[in-house]
Amino acid sequence: NAGVTQTPKFQVLKTGQSMTLQCAQDMNHNSMYWYRQDPGMGLRLIYYSASEGTTDKGEVPNGYNVSRLNKREFSLRLESAAPSQTSVYFCASSLTGPGNTIYFGEGSWLTVV
Amino acid sequence: QKEVEQDPGPLSVPEGAIVSLNCTYSNSAFQYFMWYRQYSRKGPELLMYTYSSGNKEDGRFTAQVDKSSKYISLFIRDSQPSDSATYLCAMSGNYGQNFVFGPGTRLSALP
Numbered sequence: 314n315a316g317v318t319q320t321p322k323f324q325v326l327k328t329g330q331s332m333t334l335q336c337a338q339d340m341n342h343n344s345m346y347w348y349r350q351d352p353g354m355g356l357r358l359i360y361y362s363a364s365e366g367t368t369d370k371g372e373v374p375n376g377y378n379v380s381r382l383n384k385r386e387f388s389l390r391l392e393s394a395a396p397s398q399t400s401v402y403f404c405a406s407s408l409t410g411p412g413n414t415i416y417f418g419e420g421s422w423l424t425v426v
Numbered sequence: 427q428k429e430v431e432q433d434p435g436p437l438s439v440p441e442g443a444i445v446s447l448n449c450t451y452s453n454s455a456f457q458y459f460m461w462y463r464q465y466s467r468k469g470p471e472l473l474m475y476t477y478s479s480g481n482k483e484d485g486r487f488t489a490q491v492d493k494s495s496k497y498i499s500l501f502i503r504d505s506q507p508s509d510s511a512t513y514l515c516a517m518s519g520n521y522g523q524n525f526v527f528g529p530g531t532r533l534s535a536l537p
């Protein structure tokens with residue numbers, strides 16, 4: 314009953330360091346997403362992948378890169394972390410097409426000092 | 427104007443109260459409407475899903491959609507302390523992968 318699994322759950326980075334957030338889903342979904350959630354800003358889409366091999370920018374892609382490794386896995390990379398990237402990151406997945414619902418992981422809390 | 431507006435709260439109610447949570451939106455292309463519940467330090471979990479206008483009931487929860495007014499509501503009857511969470515509205519259209527979320531309303535149901 315795993316659903317969407319994210320790692321790590323908590324991470325502290327120094328400014329300029331890089332790291333990768335990992336995400337895997339076991340629901341056979343085609344589409345996967347990365348969001349960040351900040352107080353007063355709600356959920357903002359960073360990148361999404363409609364299918365294996367494709368990725369597209371969302372609302373706030375700057376400073377991030379993604380890789381859709383296979384149908385199950387979608388990773389988010391911060392190449393040179395900045396304090397403005399301190400946030401909670403959520404991976405999500407859905408079936409492709411209208412009328413489907415989106416399912417979220419438990420979140421990754423990232424602090425950049 | 428934001429695409430989806432939601433009163434951020436916080437909203438405090440006594441146990442047993444009826445709670446009304448609301449969202450307004452501007453894009454008439456939205457067809458599918460969802461409510462998510464998010465507990466502190468957790469990811470959003472799907473609570474209710476409705477298509478187009480009308481009501482849907484599930485236990486103590488009722489989701490209502492009024493497309494003519496671009497207004498959706500979530501009613502919680504007999505609120506419990508376990509209902510204390512942030513509630514996010516979300517919506518999507520027939521054009522693919524675009525889910526749009528409200529900023530969330532933080533609810534505290536006090537015993």
